[in-house]
Amino acid sequence: MKLFIIVVTLTLLLPVSSCNKFDTLNVNPNAKEEVSSNFVLTYVLANTAKTYHSLGDFGSDISGALQYIQRGTNEGSDATNHYLWVRQSWSQFYDLLRNNEIIYNTSITNKNKFFEGISLTLRAFLFGTMTDLYGDIPYSESLQASTGIFFPKYDKQQDVYKGILADLKQASAILSDPEISQYKIDPVSDILYKGSSDKWRKFANSLRMRYSMRLLNKKADMQQVGVDIVSEFNDAAAYSFISVDDDASVAYLGTTRDNSAKGGLLNSSNPPYLFKPCKTIIDTLESLNDPRLHRWATPVQRKWDYSATSPQDITVTNIFGESYNITIVPSSTHDVDTALYVGLPMGLATVDLVTYNDESSSSFTYPPERSPYISFLHSRYYQNSETYIKMDLMTYNEVEFLLAEAAETAGFSVTDPEQHYKNGIIASLKRWGITDGANGFNFSDYYSNPEVSYSSASNKLERIMEQKWIAGWLTVEPWFDWRRTGYPQFKTGPVTQYGPETPIRFMYPAPSQDPKYLVNYDAAVKDLERTVYVPTGQTADHNYSRIWLLQGTNKPY
Amino acid sequence: MSKIKIVLVLLVCQFFWLTMDAQTNVTGQVLSSDKGQPLSGASVIVSGDNSGTRTDADGRFSINTAIGKSVVVSFIGYQSKVVLINNTSPLLVQLDPQDDKLDEVVVTALGIKRDKRALGYSVGEVKGDDLTETNQTNVLNAMAGRVAGVRIAQMDGTMGASVNIIIRGATSLNNDNQPLFVIDGVPVLNQLNNSFQGADMGNAVSDLNPDDIASVSVLKGASAAALYGSRAGNGVVLITTKTKGGKGLGVSVNSSYVSDIPYNYLPVQNKFGTGKSGAHVFEEGENETWGPQLDDGFEAVQWNSNGQKVPLVSYPNRFKDFFQNGQTFNNNVSVSGNSEKGSFRLSVGDVRSTGIIPNTNLKRSTINLNTTYNLSKNLSVTGSFNWNKSGSDNRPNVDGDDRNNIVRSLYEKGSQVNILDLKDYWVPGQEGTKQLQNASKQNNVWFLAHENTNSFTRDRLISKVQMDWKITNEFKLTGRFSRDAYDENLESKRAFSTYGQTAGGYGITNRHREETNLELNLTYNKQLGKDWSLYALAGGNRMYQYGRSIDNYASQLVIPELYTISNGVPGTVTYNSSWSQKSIYSIYGMGSIGYKDLVYLEVTGRNDWSSTLPIENRSYFYPSGSLSVLLSKIFTMPDWVTFLKIRGGVAEVGNDTNPYALNQYFSVGPDWGTAKELYMSGSLKNPTLVPERALSKEVGADLRLFNDKIGLNVTYYVSGNKNQILGINLPVESGATSKMINAGLVESSGWEIGLSTTPVQTKNFRWDMGFNFTRNRTELKKLAEGLTNFDFASTSGLTVRTYEGGLIGDMYESPMLTVTDKSSAYYGYPILSGGGTYQTDDDPSHIVKIGNSNQYFILGIQPSLTYKSFSLSANVDWSQGGKFYSETMMFFQNNGYRTDTYSGAPYNSNEDIVAQIKDNPDAYFGKWVGGRTAEYGGFPWPTANGHLQDASFNVGVRESVDGNGNKTYVENIGGPETVWLTPFTANRYANRPFPDRNLYDATYVKVREIAVTYHIPKTWTQKIHIQNASIGIIATNFFEWTAAGIGIDPERAYKIDGGAWSHGIEYYNALPWTRSIGFKLNANF
Secondary structure, three states, X not given: OHHHHHHHHHHHHHHHHOOHHHHHOOOOOOOOOOOOHHHHHHHHHHHHHHHHHHHHOOOOHHHHHOOOEEEOOOOOHHHHHHOOOOOOOOHHHHHHHHHHHXXXXXXXXXXXXXXXXXXXXXXXXXXXXXXXXXXXXXXXOOOOHHHOOOOOOEEOHHHHHHHHHHHHHHHHHHHOOOOHHHOOOOOOOOOOOOOOHHHHHHHHHHHHHHHHHHOHHHHHHHHHOOOOHHHHHHHHHOOOOOOHHHOEEEEOOOOOOOOOOOOOOOOOOOOOOOEEEEHHHHHHHHHHOOOHHHHHEOOOOEEEEOOOOOOEEEXXXXXXXXEEEEEEEEOOOOOOOOOOOOOEOOOOOHHHHOOOOOOOHHHOOOOHHHOOOOOOEOHHHHOOOEOOEEEEEEOHHHHHHHHHHHXXXXXXXXXXXXXXXXXXXXXXXXXXXXXXXXXXXXXHHHXXXXXXXXXXXOOHHHHHHHHHHHHOOOXXXXXXXXXXXXXXXXXXXXXXXXXXXXXXXXXXXXXXXXXXXXXXXXXXXXXXXXXXXXXXXXXXXXXXXXXXXXXXXXXXX | OHHHHHHHHHHHXXXXXXXXXXOEEEEEEEEEOOOOOEXXXXXXXXOOOOOEEEOOOOOEEEEEEOOOOEEEEEOOOEOOXXXXXXXXXXXXXXEOEOOOOOOOEEEOHHHOEEEHHHOOOOEEEXXXXXXXXXXXXXXXXXXXXXXXXXXXXXXXXXXXXXXXXEEOOOOOOOOOOOOEEEEOOEEEOOOOOOEEOOEEOOOHHHHOOHHHEEEEEEEOOHHHHHHHHHHHHHOEEEEEEOOOOOOEEXXXXXXXXXXXEEEEOOOOOOOEOOEOOOOOOOOOOOXXXXXXXXXXXXXXXXXXXXXXXXXXXXXXXXXXXXXXXXXXXXXXXXXXXXXXXXXXXEEEEEEEEEOOOOOOEEEEEEEEEEEEEEXXXXXXXXXXXXXXXXXXXXXXXXXXXOOOOHHHHHHHOOOOOOHHHHOOOEOOOOOOOOEOOOOOOOOOHHHHHHHOOEEEEEEEEEEEEEEEEEOOOOEEEEEEEEEEEEEEEEEEEEEEEEOOEEEEEEEEEEEEEEEEEEEEEEEEEEEEOOOEEEEEEEEEEEEEEEEEEEEEEEOOEOOOOOOOHHHEOOOOEEEEEEEEEEEEEEEXXXXXXXXXXOEEEEEEEEEEEEOOOOHHHOEEEEEEEEEEEOHHHHOOOOOOEEEEEEEEEEEEEEEOOOOOOXXXXXXXXXOEOOEOOEEEOOEEOOOOOOOEEEEEEEEEEEEEEOOOOEEEEEEEEEEEEEEEEEEEEOOHHHOOOEEEEXXXXXXXXXXXXXXXXXXXXXXXXXXXXXXXXXXXEEEEEXXXXXXXXXXXXXXXXXXXXXXXXXXXXXXXXXXXXEOOOOOOOOOOOEEEOOXXXXXXXXXXXXXXXXXXXXXXXXXXXXXXEEEOOEEEEEEEXXXXXXXXXXXXHHHHHHOOOOHHHOEOOOOOOOOOHHHHHHHOHHHOOOOEEOEOOHHHOOEOOOOOOOOOOOEEEEOEEEEEEOOOOOEEEEEEOOOOOOOXXXXXXXXXXXXXXXXXXXXXXXXXXXXXXXXEEEEOOHHHHHHHOOOEEEEEEEEEEEEEEEOOOOOOOHHHHOOEEOOEEOOOEEOOOOOOEEEEEEEEEEEEO
């Protein structure tokens, strides 16, 4: 018996002595601490595209500010239609920047110039977009939590722009290195340019043009901190986008929720009928006889007609051969919109949204968000992926419009604004699959319209900006241009939350309540300049405060 | 079927066994030895079996037994006596009174049975009988209100819901604060978050069969728990299962049937139909009911009116028409035996429930075997195997955010929808692919219940092999190997045409978790001389945990109604696999010295080595000490003081962290076509973590008066948790969203008072009362360098946040923007937006505290009455104070379901509204004015816009800028400048942004259990060879009163949400209340 007990005891004790295994128990079998930057690059590119695109996509606050989109029912319409903008998170941006910084740091360690150039470009793109939206942002001290900086200061907007231009310049220099081709990245991972350093270099330079022009009204201030935005622009223009093939665009794949467009079934079980094209863009396109209208919107299902006497079903076909069955409906009143394409007017009172353009308002039988009297977005916006639905970070047509503006502005070395203006329009049409001569479209006819042609414009800048606004459909860049130039001259609708003007910045995300954070936040808020539309009692962290970029410019109002 | 067979076999065996003994009838009388009075109601039990009786008024009894057997005679307040039956002559038994309950033992850490008097800390105890009084299927539900200092709450209203148990306050900021569960020395895995695809799969402790439980000890503070080490920081629940006492063979059968009757549906209005634009228009597609008046002749095309206009009518019984009575069958059979060579107990249990939501159920089968074999006089081997299998074909989705939530979907149906019209839930001809819907944004509730199911099975084995060797009289060695392992299989199905998932979906997850413990304990127990006693223990433990999971999910399916992963649409299948392990090695020791049974001093120490901590910090030691002084033995006490003890303890418990918490790892994102995405998440790990320390102090007293007629124990405790390993939130711009740190000191303090009394005791009647009082406050004493506040949750403008020095559970909101310029004529007026709606003040320094979610106290009351063969017992739970925010009520208000949404603030329609508001602004500021129709106070619209008279407004001033850029205020109080809104909009802006509008008192009183039992007289039962039998009527959740009075159970606001606490926030956790009534049968052979 004693022996038995000793054996049992020893057996029980035996496993306790196996300590070697103990030391390796905490090695994670499920994840790695270091991986190739190729994988991280795909993450950053895909999500940068989504984040940036969503700023201007239908339903965004800015799509309402740009009068591209109105919400057809009152679901969330206060933001889009009446400028009731709430605090906007920037966590997506910093999440991407954190990962981009990993690519950058690894590129330095591994001496990979290609990754270095890409990560500098993306860093500038992300920080640039953020400062455009918010004003002062955490920049120089940001992304350093691992060294104990939990509450980075907000840098002055001017310093952020300076840093962005420096990064882009450096990126361009690195990417133009004749040896660059020896630094490989995986073309599959580079979902933007398939590993073409040449295109990345053009992208970096095109962004330099964007940001140089962004700072035009602040030329003198930038000069004081040693940045000559004119020579930056001229330098960058020498190697920028030269065709739509250079566009920095990511196409949706449409295979999973993650890689599909917002309006497709994978992301929207309920098709996004409640997002209506705004009357402003529809009427503009209609009056210019612009073929892009047919890419973006559908005719109404029921069209009013003052002369008709009884309802009549007809089929209309747009220039791309797409047919729609519509009903001509006789109308006795004269305050209905009889156009084939009807946009929802800007800023209607909520009570008037559902019934807009419907005489029989109290007795309609359709789901209100599917009013047959208002145009829908084209059905391509209800697809998971579609040829023309892409996430544009920057396009060739933007570069051409920038060149047109530069040529029109004293000091830049660019000439022939009309050619660049024309190139911009052609590039935009091409972006939407419209080429001269095809589908019965004649560019000369289109261009000869006095509302289009450059020569007939009394205000050239306004003309450029109008076409840039059309070309920038459902992107955010036209909003930044409008802020800077005041063009196009938008009129607000009957209802606005804070005054008869459009908001000019994003509110910061809800600040951390830590005093150490609030010191930085308060300093940034102090740098903002209140306009009269900031309600009494609210802080200057408001959608109607001027960021440094707009201060002293009298733009957009 | 097979169960019945087992019972029959057992009955037959039992019959033969019973007939083998020569039965004889023995009579006798029980008297008190001091006063010679007969003792009425004393228990006389034949040892070796459970047969017995009680003495009558004269202390007399009569019992069937056999010569050579012995009977145990016991009576409260007296020492028990064992009497051998030598012959059939009448017995005279004299019982000695107890001066105190010296023989009272309690199970403490490591299963050590200790004299209660020796303990320097408070241990809560619940007897197995109390747990099975009403045959609740989850042991934790049965414990609610029974132990002071312990708060138990069911997380949702479904049967089988996870149950949250918090001992002495939640002091850990970011884990679920659940105690360690130990069953007969085997630590078992349990956690609070058991959510899968929005359904609650119940916590693992619910796998236990309460019928197998002999008793539960709750080790509340670190003092009691220190020997259990790392995981005992939140306390320990020690469960002792039944084993066979006495000799011979016994069989016990008990069965119950309970019906769950839904009875308290949230009140909703049935006057207005779906829509949000106003009463002039019917918008069936919406979730809101701000539409046309019903039963009023309003005609509209409805979802099932074939395009024809029909008058809209209300269906006020839509909840009753949907819910059903649930039912639970609970059957248990146990057989046990005992001899010199060993003992065993084998039990089989089976529970089958169906829920109040159609097509939901829960099943549990358990087999429990406890055996001990004595190899020699000093050596015994124990084996125990507890196998159970729990499962459900469908658990309802209870996630408030999810349109698959049946309760939410049901509430969001307008009153004009006849829920019964949706019962055949497929569109005819499109069965399997297209559900019948009244609105495209709404799932059909019958479809959800029958097609979108969430099922699980959990197969669990808790096993143990233990060897006890009594080396000498003083030394005893115990070796134990134990293992708790379960495999869980979780499945969710989403049929075609589900809202948000048109092509259906299918998810399947397999989880395996196990823990093994190898433990060796050496104890030494010795009386040193006349006055001193010593008890010492030294031991070691090796714990190893292993977990693995495989998740597969197809977010779209190709072929309808085929639920396999391979049926996933290409590109829509996601998969994940992972496993993890951890180990803790420990050595520990304990010593207790007693002097003359007057003073006891106990010290413990334990050192752990955890694999999860950095090598340099992975070893940590922590001690405890406690003292118990029996004052009633030291000092002369008045007669009526039976017993008085004071006690105190200080203890520390160290704790480690999860595996792989030290280094940064890349996560895998969704594939972008053929490109793999990897990214670094924002949670910053920390390679220099040190162990957490839970420090606990307690003092208390145990007092018994009037010969034990009154028992009182009082404890005051302070338990702190410092160096917490905590993921603190960081502003994302720092490059991290959270960082693991060692931080803070969170300190709970509170009072626990337990009181038991026997107010009345007569010959046939006895009345006992038990009270358990709990009061706890948890304070965030210190957070971390550079941080001042910790956010727990935020929703709809409400932030649950605690500042350094503040209490856990504080709630904040941003106030309404008002005119603060005292010189203005409009000082105090709300400043409205240009759209005429209230605004919140966005200045972060202006946030205001609106309440705290903690109760002032919780009081559990357990009355028990016995009259002859009848007994009645109840369990009442009273929770006083605290606030909770109901997001359900907010949405009910926002969506116009509530009956108080017909009108805004009341006013006199015959008088000028402007004057009324100016005269009494406080009655209107912050509210909406107007109504759904003229009848309900709506104003005429200034322009004809097709609306009925339902113009409404928010009250205040708007800002206007004149040509010089100066601002002026424009009155928006019903005059000509007013911006008129629909009632929906006016109500929305007056209420939704301000959570204080839906903040409620969390006070409630619940009668959790009532049991009326009738013990069938022996004379009847013996005829059928049953020793004793009882029949009872049982009820759980019989009655509930809430101070809020809104139909929502405040208990539902204290659940865990994805690993984080939702302190005091309730969101669509609003099933109807259910009252369970049934009966129970119990027989012992």
